[in-house]
Amino acid sequence: MAFTSDLDQITRAAAGxxxxxxxxxxxxxxxxxxxxxRMLADRAEAEDVTQETxxxxxKALPGWEPRAKFSTWLHRVALNLCYDRLRKRRESLPGxxxxxxxxxxxxxxxxxxxxxxxxxxxxxxxxxxRQSAALTLCALQGHSQAEAAGIMEISVEAxxxxxxxxxxxxxxxxxxxxxxx
Amino acid sequence: MTEDRLxxxxxxxxxxxxxxxxxxxxxxxxxxxxxxxxxxxxxAEARALDAALARLPEILPSAALTGRLAASAPSPKAxxxxxxxxxxxxxxxxxxxxxxxxxxxxxxxxxxxxxxxSDMSEVESVLEHAxxxxxxxxxxxxxx
Numbered sequence: 001m002a003f004t005s006d007l008d009q010i011t012r013a014a015a016g017x018x019x020x021x022x023x024x025x026x027x028x029x030x031x032x033x034x035x036x037x038r039m040l041a042d043r044a045e046a047e048d049v050t051q052e053t054x055x056x057x058x059k060a061l062p063g064w065e066p067r068a069k070f071s072t073w074l075h076r077v078a079l080n081l082c083y084d085r086l087r088k089r090r091e092s093l094p095g096x097x098x099x100x101x102x103x104x105x106x107x108x109x110x111x112x113x114x115x116x117x118x119x120x121x122x123x124x125x126x127x128x129x130r131q132s133a134a135l136t137l138c139a140l141q142g143h144s145q146a147e148a149a150g151i152m153e154i155s156v157e158a159x160x161x162x163x164x165x166x167x168x169x170x171x172x173x174x175x176x177x178x179x180x181x
Numbered sequence: 182m183t184e185d186r187l188x189x190x191x192x193x194x195x196x197x198x199x200x201x202x203x204x205x206x207x208x209x210x211x212x213x214x215x216x217x218x219x220x221x222x223x224x225a226e227a228r229a230l231d232a233a234l235a236r237l238p239e240i241l242p243s244a245a246l247t248g249r250l251a252a253s254a255p256s257p258k259a260x261x262x263x264x265x266x267x268x269x270x271x272x273x274x275x276x277x278x279x280x281x282x283x284x285x286x287x288x289x290x291x292x293x294x295x296x297x298x299s300d301m302s303e304v305e306s307v308l309e310h311a312x313x314x315x316x317x318x319x320x321x322x323x324x325x
Binding site: 013015016017018021022025026029030033034037038047050051054055058113116117120121135138139140145156160161163164167168170171174 | 189192193194195200202226227229230231233234236237238239240241242246247249250251253254255256257
């Protein structure tokens with residue numbers, strides 16, 4: 001069971017076992033980095049968030065109590081760091097990044113695959129932050145409903161509502177991209 | 182399961198019923214099987230979005246990043262450190278010897294003044310001042 005394996009690795013990592021540290025990094029850094037990249041739409045900032053998340057994890061490991069899955073806790077830390085950075089962006093650019101940002105795709109004569117991927121990534125990054133988080137955790141990272149809701153500290157019903165709004169926006173983007181191509 | 186609820190599920194969780202909340206999954210599957218044409222359009226839209234999301238490239242950390250993450254973990258030495266007695270400086274034993282010598286010296290210098298008002302021997306006086314107590318009295322207490 002992954003949870004038991006986590007506990008074993010956490011215990012060993014807390015004791016400074018390099019193999020356990022590497023195992024935790026290899027297992028969880030892709031998810032944390034992916035979440036941060038989708039949320040922030042900025043690779044360098046996402047790497048900073050990933051580093052900060054793991055620094056907090058290393059500090060927390062010696063006193064770790066398995067009240068929650070380590071994965072849930074780690075992603076929650078990363079998500080909250082992303083929220084902090086997005087809030088600072090909004091504060092530094094007052095009025096320029098409204099919650100309901102203009103997510104319209106640029107009209108293209110013909111969207112090739114790379115352009116379409118880029119457009120979808122841009123549209124996800126332009127979603128309101130909680131919608132972006134819900135979509136990333138569920139549709140892109142495959143977290144279970146309970147785990148995604150746990151990471152976001154909301155109910156599954158609230159998660160469903162965020163997902164529905166996110167997907168509605170993206171569907172509209174896709175349709176717009178098709179009709180303008 | 183109502184038709185409206187099934188549409189809500191598809192719009193939120195995508196075209197694949199296995200992504201729906203477990204409690205509603207079976208009923209949703211049954212309704213989809215019973216009326217495929219009724220939900221074909223909403224399923225097709227959801228499937229197109231699912232496919233678009235599935236085409237997004239995986240985001241993977243570079244070796245440099247994973248190296249930095251691992252390097253930021255506490256080292257085994259730091260992780261194992263609990264309470265330890267402070268390490269003595271190399272000159273600590275020498276300072277103890279110096280303190281003992283200084284005590285004996287002070288005792289020798291102060292002894293003549295003390296012996297003038299008592300009948301203790303010069304040696305006893307030196308010892309009392311050097312050690313901070315009267316060894317004769319201490320021996321007497323022990324013998325009692």
